[in-house]
Amino acid sequence: MKILIIGSTGFIGTYIYNQCVAQGIPALGTSTKGEESNTIKYRLGDDPGEIIKIITSEKDDNLSAIITASISKISECEINAKETRKVNVEDTVELINHLVDTRARIIFLSSDAVFDGIKGNYKEIDDINPINEYGRQKAEVEEYLKNLSDSLVLRISKQYDIDIKKRHLISDIYNQAQSNQRVKCIKGMCFNPTYVADTASGIIECCKRGLSGIYHLASPCSMSRYDAAIKVVDKLDMPKEIVECVEPEELNLTYRIPLNTSMDVSKLKAVLKHDFKTMDEVLSEWHIDSHDSYGEYKNR
Numbered sequence: 459m460k461i462l463i464i465g466s467t468g469f470i471g472t473y474i475y476n477q478c479v480a481q482g483i484p485a486l487g488t489s490t491k492g493e494e495s496n497t498i499k500y501r502l503g504d505d506p507g508e509i510i511k512i513i514t515s516e517k518d519d520n521l522s523a524i525i526t527a528s529i530s531k532i533s534e535c536e537i538n539a540k541e542t543r544k545v546n547v548e549d550t551v552e553l554i555n556h557l558v559d560t561r562a563r564i565i566f567l568s569s570d571a572v573f574d575g576i577k578g579n580y581k582e583i584d585d586i587n588p589i590n591e592y593g594r595q596k597a598e599v600e601e602y603l604k605n606l607s608d609s610l611v612l613r614i615s616k617q618y619d620i621d622i623k624k625r626h627l628i629s630d631i632y633n634q635a636q637s638n639q640r641v642k643c644i645k646g647m648c649f650n651p652t653y654v655a656d657t658a659s660g661i662i663e664c665c666k667r668g669l670s671g672i673y674h675l676a677s678p679c680s681m682s683r684y685d686a687a688i689k690v691v692d693k694l695d696m697p698k699e700i701v702e703c704v705e706p707e708e709l710n711l712t713y714r715i716p717l718n719t720s721m722d723v724s725k726l727k728a729v730l731k732h733d734f735k736t737m738d739e740v741l742s743e744w745h746i747d748s749h750d751s752y753g754e755y756k757n758r
């Protein structure tokens with residue numbers, strides 16, 4: 459098996475690439491700059507000629523192409539709907555068509571944002587009903603892939619890590635807390651926060667198993683954003699009172715946010731023996747350095 463990662467320099471793509479290397483799986487990645495080692499320069503909308511040339515020259519019938527690349531900022535999708543739709547839908551579908559011609563299996567990273575967030579605990583068979591542009595763009599690619607028999611859509615939830623130099627759920631909360639801001643959490647917002655390393659290894663397992671169709675790949679522990687924030691603040695030894703529940707209107711967002719996008723993950727669990735760490739387990743591995751900005755905060 460070989461793995462092509464479209465977007466191997468991103469938050470999730472980096473983990474997928476590094477885990478492939480650690481497991482001895484031949485992997486090739488792309489980035490928009492192509493400056494990083496082992497990456498091809500590629501931007502959605504470009505002619506994927508060089509990628510296709512490498513794939514076809516290697517004549518590997520067992521190639522999984524994982525598409526992580528997208529403009530994934532919800533606010534940017536809302537504000538620049540036309541431009542982001544071109545990249546996230548039209549250019550993505552065009553790339554998929556080229557890859558399918560080489561007989562690569564497509565694995566597309568979708569999102570829990572395809573749901574309207576009213577019901578929660580969504581299963582794969584539940585109707586989707588995105589309420590913002592980002593979710594609609596994901597839903598359109600999903601719809602396209604329904605007609606490709608050997609493709610896999612993985613809906614993932616909010617990712618986190620303990621590397622706070624990157625942007626994710628925990629670093630967002632951490633940065634707000636350490637700069638003395640109140641940590642504002644939308645009331646009723648609920649999801650399945652997932653450790654990014656577990657997402658990456660889960661995706662690789664799905665490739666190995668040759669799964670197709672739609673699956674929810676996320677930690678089985680759904681929780682509110684408020685509860686997630688409390689865990690982080692607790693770990694930082696800061697008072698719970700800095701975490702505040704607010705109505706969405708109070709955040710003056712430029713887009714609608716689905717509230718309860720928690721997902722039922724039993725379909726994947728039934729076919730894949732894959733462990734997801736709990737947030738408590740991951741946080742217990744987080745050793746806050748006295749030289750980092752939080753250390754400075756504590757010593758003020």
Ligand SMILES: NC(=O)c1ccc[n+]([C@@H]2O[C@H](COP(=O)([O-])OP(=O)(O)OC[C@H]3O[C@@H](n4cnc5c(N)ncnc54)[C@H](OP(=O)(O)O)[C@@H]3O)[C@@H](O)[C@H]2O)c1
Binds near residue numbers: 468502529530
């Ligand atoms: N992170 C989450 O919490 C989360 C949750 C649900 C769903 N998802 C979905 O999962 C996928 C991966 O997320 P992520 O957090 O890893 O994203 P990310 O950190 O923003 O990484 C995006 C990757 O795509 C590449 N890329 C960006 N724009 C591109 C373009 N126009 N053409 C080609 N490549 C482009 C980037 O390359 P450069 O490094 O060169 O810019 C980077 O390698 C996304 O589709 C996202 O919507 C993520």
